[in-house]
Amino acid sequence: MIPLHQAISIVMESGNRTTTPEKVDFIQSLGRVLAANVSSDLNMPPFNKTAVDGYACRMADAYQELEVVEVIPAGKAPSKVINQGQCAKIMTGAMIPQGADCVLMVEDTKEISENRIAFTGKSVKSNICLLGEDIKKNDIALTKGTTIEPHHIAIMAAVGCTQPEVSAKPRVAILSTGDELVEPSIAPAMGQIRNSNGHQLIAQVIKAGGEPHYFGIIEDSEDATRAAIAKAIAENDMVLLTGGVSMGDFDFVPKIMAELGIKIHFDSIAVQPGKPTTFGTVNGKLIFGLPGNPVSSLFQFDLLVKPAIRKALGASETTPSTVKLPLGSCYKRKKTERLALIPVEINDKGEVNPVNFNGSAHIFAIANANAVALIPQGVAELQKGDFVDVRPL
C-alpha cells in the first residue's frame, strides 16, 4: 500500500506523450489539445485603424474647422490623403487615411455646414490602433499544449488557421470482468448486476479527451481474460480493467498481468475508497486495474487515469486540479489510516457538503455530487468552515 501522491507520481513518470498529431477543422478542434504552435500569418491590426467612429485629421488641425473630403467605411481603403484643414469621416475599424494622425470622436464634433465640421471636445486623443500592435506576422498566437476553448477559436480565425494540428486521441481499452455482470439494456436475472462501471469509464475517457474502445464484459475464465487483455494491449495506448482485483478465487487478473509481461508498479493505494487499484506497464502501454465499485472507479480514474490521458495528449493544463473551499458542515470518521475521498456537493455559496453515502458501491449517492473532497490521512474530524482540498467532478 503506497500513498496516493506516490501512486500519482509513478503513473505520471511512466506515461509518455503517445499520440501523433492530426489536422482537424478549427471549429471541430474545440476541446482538443494543440500539437503544434499556431503562428500569425499577418500583422494585427493589419493597418493603422480607428478605434472609434469619427473624423480622421491631423492632430495639429483639431481645433480649427475641417473640410470633410471623403467617407471611409470599414472594409474600404481611403482614396485621399488628408492635408492641412481636411478630415475624412471614418467608421470604427476602418483604415486611417494617409496624412491623418488622430480621429476626433463623432460625439465630440458638430456639423458646421455641408462637408464642414468642428471639434467640440476638450482634449484630442489619437484613437488609433497601430499596425502590428496586437500581434506581428510569424509571432506565435497559440502555443502547443493549449486545450482549445472558444476564445482560442477566435484567435485561429484571426490568423487564418482553419486546420489546426491537434493531438490524436489516445486509444483507451475498457474491459469489464465478472460473470455477475450484464449490459445495461438487459434486466438482471437472480444474482446478476448491470455493468455500470464500464459505461462510466467510457464517458470518463471521452470527457478526458481519449477515444474509448469498449471490449465488453469478458467471460470470467482465465483464457478468455488473457486473450482479451493481450488484444487490448496490442491495439491501444492504455488499458482499463474493472473488477477482478480483490482476493476472490475468480480474480486471476494479477496472475495474467504477470504472464503477459506487465510490470506491476503498485497494487494498492492508501485511499478510502479505492484501495485495490493496480498499475502496470508493458511496452510503453499503461495498464490500470481499477476497483469494481463504480464510486471507487470514478475517483481512481479522476486521480490516476485522467492525468495520464492529458499527458499523452501533451496538454499543458493551467487550471489547478484542486481548490480549497470551506466545509458547510462538520465531518467525522473513525479510521484515519488512509486518505479519504468523499463525494461532496459544492453549494452556490461555495461551501462543501458531503453527500449521504453508504460506501463505495453506493453509486446513487453521488447523483448530486459535483466534486470529490480529499481528507488527509490522520485527520478524523473537521469543523464547519475548515478548508478542504476539492476536485470538481
Added chain:
Amino acid sequence: MIPLHQAISIVMESGNRTTTPEKVDFIQSLGRVLAANVSSDLNMPPFNKTAVDGYACRMADAYQELEVVEVIPAGKAPSKVINQGQCAKIMTGAMIPQGADCVLMVEDTKEISENRIAFTGKSVKSNICLLGEDIKKNDIALTKGTTIEPHHIAIMAAVGCTQPEVSAKPRVAILSTGDELVEPSIAPAMGQIRNSNGHQLIAQVIKAGGEPHYFGIIEDSEDATRAAIAKAIAENDMVLLTGGVSMGDFDFVPKIMAELGIKIHFDSIAVQPGKPTTFGTVNGKLIFGLPGNPVSSLFQFDLLVKPAIRKALGASETTPSTVKLPLGSCYKRKKTERLALIPVEINDKGEVNPVNFNGSAHIFAIANANAVALIPQGVAELQKGDFVDVRPL
C-alpha cells in the same frame, strides 16, 4: 446604461424553457440536460449481497469450526441453505445464501482441513449489503435538469436507462455584420479583417449546449440585414448579432430591430468592455446584439447568452458561476464608472493574475487567460491577496 446584474435579470426573466425533449443513446447523453426524471427499474442491491470475499454463515456460529458446503461465485444463485455449523465460500458481490446472516472476511479465516475453516478475527461484522439499501424500484435515480456527467452515465446503466430523455439543443443563429469582414480561410485584402467573432460564438454556443446556425457575414446593406435577421428569428430560438451596434453610419441594426417588432429591453450595460450590448425579444425569441470586438463579445456571451441557453435547456446548475480567489498582484484602473471585466490567468496556486491587455480588440492577449475577473464599479485599486469574483472561461 444599466448595471450588469439588472441586464442579467432582464435576460433571465425574458427567457423560457424553449426546447422539446428527445431520446438519445445514454453514452451520447454526456453533457446534455435531462428533460425527465430517471427512475430505477429495480432494487439496488437487487438481493442481499456480500461486501467482501469470505465465508457466509450464521453469526451465532462464527466462533466454531465450519463446514464449507458450496462455493458461490458472483453471478450465480446459491443452491444450498446454510444450517448450523455450515458456511459457503462466497465472492464479493455474490448473493447471500438462505440461513446466513454474516460473511467472515477471508483474511480473518484459516483452513483447518479440506472443507473446514475457522474464524481467526476479533469481532464478527455483517459485511452484507441489504436488498434495496441503495435505491428502491421506482425511486428517482436522477432528476430532471441534471447536466449529465460520467457518474450519471453509471447510474443510468445501473437502472437500465439506455435511452434517456434530454432537452433538444436550442437553435442559436449567429449573424456577423460588417463589410470589412472576410472568412478565416481568406487572406484579408487592404482594409479587411477576418471574422473571428462569429466563429468564437459558434464555439461558445456548442460549449454552452446549444446548436449553432451560422448565417455568415451579412452584406452591409439595410435590406440584406433585415432579411437575414427576419429569417434567423423565424428559424431559431435565439439570434446573436455581432458588429453593427455602435454609432457609425452603416450601423442600422437598431433601426431594423425596431422595424421587425423586436422589443428592445436595453442597449447598453455599465461594463468595460462590452458597453454597447443590445437585448430584445420578439415572439418569445431572444435577440442579442453583441459588441463587434471579440473580447467584449466573449464576455457578454458568457454573462448573458450562456445563462439563457442553460435556462432554455431547463438545466438546474449546481456549481456556482463565480468563485472568490486572491489576486496574485496588485490591480489599478483610472475610470471606475463601469464594472470591469478583466481577462485573468489562475495559476497553480489558485492566484489570479490579469493578463497583459491592450483593449477589447486585443484577442491575442487572452490566449493564456482561463477566467474573467469582475472588478466592481467604484473600485480603482486592489492589493495582492485581495479576493475577487472570478468566472472560469
